[in-house]
Amino acid sequence: MLVYDLTNRGKKSKYEYLYQCLKEDILSGKLAEGEKMPSKRRLSEANGISIRTVMNAYEQLLMEGYLESRERSGYYVVSDFDSPLRYQKVEIKEASPEQDENWMVDFTANTTVYEKFPFSMWTKVMRQVLGDYNLHLMKRGEFLGSPELRYEIAKYLYHNRGMVVSPDCIVIGTGIEYLYSKLIGLLPANAVYAVENPGYRKIRLIYEDLGVKWTWTSMSKDGIHMGSLRKSGATVVHTSPEHHYPLGTVMTARRRQELLKWLEESADHYIIEDDYDCEFRYSGHAIPALYGLDASQRVIYMNTFSKTLSPGIRISYMVLPPKLLEQYVNSANFFSNTSSNLEQHTLAAFLRDGYFDRHLNRMRRYYLSQGEKLKNAIQMTPTIPAEEILGMETGTHILVKLKTKLSDKEIKLRARMKGINLCCLSEFCIGEKELYWHVLVLNYSGLEESHMLEVAGVLGEIFV
Amino acid sequence: MLVYDLTNRGKKSKYEYLYQCLKEDILSGKLAEGEKMPSKRRLSEANGISIRTVMNAYEQLLMEGYLESRERSGYYVVSDFDSPLRYQKVEIKEASPEQDENWMVDFTANTTVYEKFPFSMWTKVMRQVLGDYNLHLMKRGEFLGSPELRYEIAKYLYHNRGMVVSPDCIVIGTGIEYLYSKLIGLLPANAVYAVENPGYRKIRLIYEDLGVKWTWTSMSKDGIHMGSLRKSGATVVHTSPEHHYPLGTVMTARRRQELLKWLEESADHYIIEDDYDCEFRYSGHAIPALYGLDASQRVIYMNTFSKTLSPGIRISYMVLPPKLLEQYVNSANFFSNTSSNLEQHTLAAFLRDGYFDRHLNRMRRYYLSQGEKLKNAIQMTPTIPAEEILGMETGTHILVKLKTKLSDKEIKLRARMKGINLCCLSEFCIGEKELYWHVLVLNYSGLEESHMLEVAGVLGEIFV
Numbered sequence: 038m039l040v041y042d043l044t045n046r047g048k049k050s051k052y053e054y055l056y057q058c059l060k061e062d063i064l065s066g067k068l069a070e071g072e073k074m075p076s077k078r079r080l081s082e083a084n085g086i087s088i089r090t091v092m093n094a095y096e097q098l099l100m101e102g103y104l105e106s107r108e109r110s111g112y113y114v115v116s117d118f119d120s121p122l123r124y125q126k127v128e129i130k131e132a133s134p135e136q137d138e139n140w141m142v143d144f145t146a147n148t149t150v151y152e153k154f155p156f157s158m159w160t161k162v163m164r165q166v167l168g169d170y171n172l173h174l175m176k177r178g179e180f181l182g183s184p185e186l187r188y189e190i191a192k193y194l195y196h197n198r199g200m201v202v203s204p205d206c207i208v209i210g211t212g213i214e215y216l217y218s219k220l221i222g223l224l225p226a227n228a229v230y231a232v233e234n235p236g237y238r239k240i241r242l243i244y245e246d247l248g249v250k251w252t253w254t255s256m257s258k259d260g261i262h263m264g265s266l267r268k269s270g271a272t273v274v275h276t277s278p279e280h281h282y283p284l285g286t287v288m289t290a291r292r293r294q295e296l297l298k299w300l301e302e303s304a305d306h307y308i309i310e311d312d313y314d315c316e317f318r319y320s321g322h323a324i325p326a327l328y329g330l331d332a333s334q335r336v337i338y339m340n341t342f343s344k345t346l347s348p349g350i351r352i353s354y355m356v357l358p359p360k361l362l363e364q365y366v367n368s369a370n371f372f373s374n375t376s377s378n379l380e381q382h383t384l385a386a387f388l389r390d391g392y393f394d395r396h397l398n399r400m401r402r403y404y405l406s407q408g409e410k411l412k413n414a415i416q417m418t419p420t421i422p423a424e425e426i427l428g429m430e431t432g433t434h435i436l437v438k439l440k441t442k443l444s445d446k447e448i449k450l451r452a453r454m455k456g457i458n459l460c461c462l463s464e465f466c467i468g469e470k471e472l473y474w475h476v477l478v479l480n481y482s483g484l485e486e487s488h489m490l491e492v493a494g495v496l497g498e499i500f501v
Numbered sequence: 502m503l504v505y506d507l508t509n510r511g512k513k514s515k516y517e518y519l520y521q522c523l524k525e526d527i528l529s530g531k532l533a534e535g536e537k538m539p540s541k542r543r544l545s546e547a548n549g550i551s552i553r554t555v556m557n558a559y560e561q562l563l564m565e566g567y568l569e570s571r572e573r574s575g576y577y578v579v580s581d582f583d584s585p586l587r588y589q590k591v592e593i594k595e596a597s598p599e600q601d602e603n604w605m606v607d608f609t610a611n612t613t614v615y616e617k618f619p620f621s622m623w624t625k626v627m628r629q630v631l632g633d634y635n636l637h638l639m640k641r642g643e644f645l646g647s648p649e650l651r652y653e654i655a656k657y658l659y660h661n662r663g664m665v666v667s668p669d670c671i672v673i674g675t676g677i678e679y680l681y682s683k684l685i686g687l688l689p690a691n692a693v694y695a696v697e698n699p700g701y702r703k704i705r706l707i708y709e710d711l712g713v714k715w716t717w718t719s720m721s722k723d724g725i726h727m728g729s730l731r732k733s734g735a736t737v738v739h740t741s742p743e744h745h746y747p748l749g750t751v752m753t754a755r756r757r758q759e760l761l762k763w764l765e766e767s768a769d770h771y772i773i774e775d776d777y778d779c780e781f782r783y784s785g786h787a788i789p790a791l792y793g794l795d796a797s798q799r800v801i802y803m804n805t806f807s808k809t810l811s812p813g814i815r816i817s818y819m820v821l822p823p824k825l826l827e828q829y830v831n832s833a834n835f836f837s838n839t840s841s842n843l844e845q846h847t848l849a850a851f852l853r854d855g856y857f858d859r860h861l862n863r864m865r866r867y868y869l870s871q872g873e874k875l876k877n878a879i880q881m882t883p884t885i886p887a888e889e890i891l892g893m894e895t896g897t898h899i900l901v902k903l904k905t906k907l908s909d910k911e912i913k914l915r916a917r918m919k920g921i922n923l924c925c926l927s928e929f930c931i932g933e934k935e936l937y938w939h940v941l942v943l944n945y946s947g948l949e950e951s952h953m954l955e956v957a958g959v960l961g962e963i964f965v
Contacts, residue, residue: 064659151639160631167624175615177812195528196521211675211815211839218682222710246686246832348641349842351675368710375675377841378813 182209260288420497646673724752884961
């Protein structure tokens with residue numbers, strides 16, 4: 038018999054408490070599917086409550102579908118589920134199921150090797166922050182982000198990117214997408230956004246998601262093709278002058294000047310300088326950011342720690358020119374900053390105490406060596422018809438120019454059949470693909486060193 | 502003489518390193534404004550480098566404005582700033598400067614008393630999570646949020662809100678604003694959003710920020726006024742049936758049925774059920790959420806931990822009906838979840854191990870006692886012309902109906918002169934204010950217990 042301790046019911050009414058107990062027993066499987074419930078009278082006697090109380094509870098369970106009433110027989114448990122909760126597993130039909138495949142090697146994963154993250158250092162710093170800031174971490178975070186973190190980022194930008202920016206102009210956000218959604222609200226409503234073509238595909242997706250008008254501009258070997266930009270009718274251009282993705286192009290000083298000239302041609306022109314990956318440069322030296330060269334206050338600088346540290350740390354930032362900053366502060370300051378106080382403070386201390394620099398140096402060495410190993414492995418594999426290997430100077434991928442009659446589609450398909458997920462450069466293009474045919478984009482950040490030759494061997498099998 | 506240890510320069514060229522050292526010394530003030538720089542020859546000799554190297558560094562500093570060249574004399578330091586970095590403080594003209602005022606008492610701060618946060622428990626759990634999950638915390642977070650957390654929230658909703666939802670349908674986000682921006686992309690593009698009037702002002706601001714069309718619906722004592730909703734032409738309505746803010750109304754069962762009927766009238770109709778503050782109910786019992794009563798899959802449930810735990814913890818969630826969830830997963834799954842892995846896991850364990858329930862019980866007792874003390878203090882202060890005190894059952898504010906000839910504007914102004922920041926109910930209204938004149942909305946969550954009588958005394962001075 039079902040006996041419940043009704044003295045435990047707190048402020049609940051007897052009916053409510055009984056109802057909840059029964060429901061839990063059904064959900065937990067204690068009362069199994071099809072089981073006959075005790076009669077109202079028996080349950081009322083066993084628990085020292087009125088029949089009316091039991092009836093109310095049964096009625097409620099009936100209404101909610103946990104019981105069913107069978108004529109002239111009584112109440113039965115309905116519970117065709119195994120889960121402790123009544124909900125049913127929701128099956129989502131994913132539009133792009135391929136993401137879940139288990140690849141032997143995935144060259145498309147342009148991600149951080151999270152295993153290389155200096156976790157013990159990070160948690161050491163985090164413990165200090167927990168001790169130092171204590172309850173203050175639980176206050177509403179500052180709208181623009183933690184001042185300590187913004188100060189450290191300003192210092193970092195000064196030392197590493199030749200940028201002299203006030204911490205006041207730095208806006209912390211939980212990701213580039215998030216910052217984009219904020220930024221677009223600050224730019225003219227009729228703006229037309231140009232992406233680089235080929236270029237980082239996510240930017241297009243963000244524009245589409247945000248419902249803004251976008252177009253594209255071709256690339257030349259010096260960076261953005263100015264004629265194409267002008268013809269595109271774009272008023273805002275997204276660019277990575279320091280390291281184009283995926284081409285690896287560094288925009289020349291002359292092209293930067295030309296781009297800044299374009300900027301000055303109209304008060305509606307803006308440049309979004311996405312400095313993603315600028316930290317991973319293995320030769321040559323970094324060219325100062327466009328942001329620092331712009332007098333018109335219409336360059337917005339963006340960067341993220343998700344690549345340099347870990348995608349598990351949701352901290353990105355943008356540097357707004359003062360006039361946009363003012364607009365931002367006044368338009369949206371009822372919003373809260375979405376970044377974790379604790380992680381912001383931890384990152385600030387991590388930057389301040391030099392851990393970040395040390396980690397970057399370590400990762401630079403690691404990625405450089407990974408790239409070289411992959412390059413060597415490809416060169417040592419005669420079956421791969423590699424004409425040229427590009428992109429060793431920066432980033433975490435290389436470009437492999439192929440001499441092959443296979444179409445890019447065939448290459449991908451054959452690779453897939455070997456368990457290899459890869460991208461061709463043409464996939465980063467909108468139209469105009471011909472120029473970029475037969476070039477593999479191989480991200481090596483996540484490859485296992487010991488497997489490079491083996492992987493190259495399998496890759497070679499595609500072409501024989 | 503300026504001597505630098507060039508062996509420290511890492512991979513930098515000598516010129517680059519020298520340039521950086523000099524720049525730092527200028528920025529730090531070591532090389533002061535107007536100081537004459539050593540000649541190129543002297544600096545080259547002192548540092549064992551070529552004159553050409555020094556010249557390059559000087560040229561760069563000249564170009565960037567850190568040095569100036571005076572004819573026939575040499576180079577001089579330019580640095581009219583005190584800051585360690587060259588940037589200048591950016592002054593933002595804030596549109597609403599009153600936020601910064603120092604109030605004797607602020608009745609408008611509808612915020613959590615962060616001092617009551619169980620910080621030591623939270624950090625204890627967090628340390629366990631750091632140990633248990635370790636490096637896994639550094640992986641890219643799951644798109645919808647941590648499965649562990651979503652499971653715990655599903656359990657919580659079942660036990661506390663009578664909702665039977667699959668964890669699959671729960672979407673974690675870094676705040677209600679963030680979730681709104683995602684949700685709006687899922688609802689019909691031509692949707693018209695209704696806010697409750699009076700109502701929570703932030704919702705309007707969010708709609709405006711997101712650029713969607715919005716309108717309002719009046720309230721009756723039973724909840725949303727159905728005639729007004731129909732007349733408004735809205736297709737999506739935002740409502741807090743469990744606890745209207747600021748009226749404190751609980752929507753009657755009949756009104757819920759009427760609202761669900763309205764929902765069924767068109768496939769374009771949606772309800773956003775904002776369950777904010779539902780946790781703080783001191784009498785009566787919670788009514789099951791609308792989400793659970795809806796068969797049409799067009800109720801979206803929203804809630805946040807920023808009030809129940811702390812505004813420093815950026816975790817909110819929405820429960821999507823399966824068909825909207827599918828749309829969400831397929832439309833935007835290139836985005837990363839913006840919440841911190843660490844905090845999501847910590848919260849999951851915090852819920853699982855009962856700490857959250859215990860904290861809520863503690864806060865319920867605290868807020869209830871705060872509300873009662875404020876009510877008593879007001880009743881014991883004859884100078885306050887209080888006709889009725891409402892809203893004791895739920896939330897963290899009370900409504901004080903006044904019998905006064907002062908206008909709401911005058912009340913606010915006089916209060917301000919006494920150092921009291923308060924809101925009148927009419928401020929939560931769009932048009933139709935007359936109905937809601939002469940009612941104070943007093944948030945008591947942040948009041949100091951020992952000051953209640955004193956505060957009430959000062960409040961009374963307004964009316965004499």
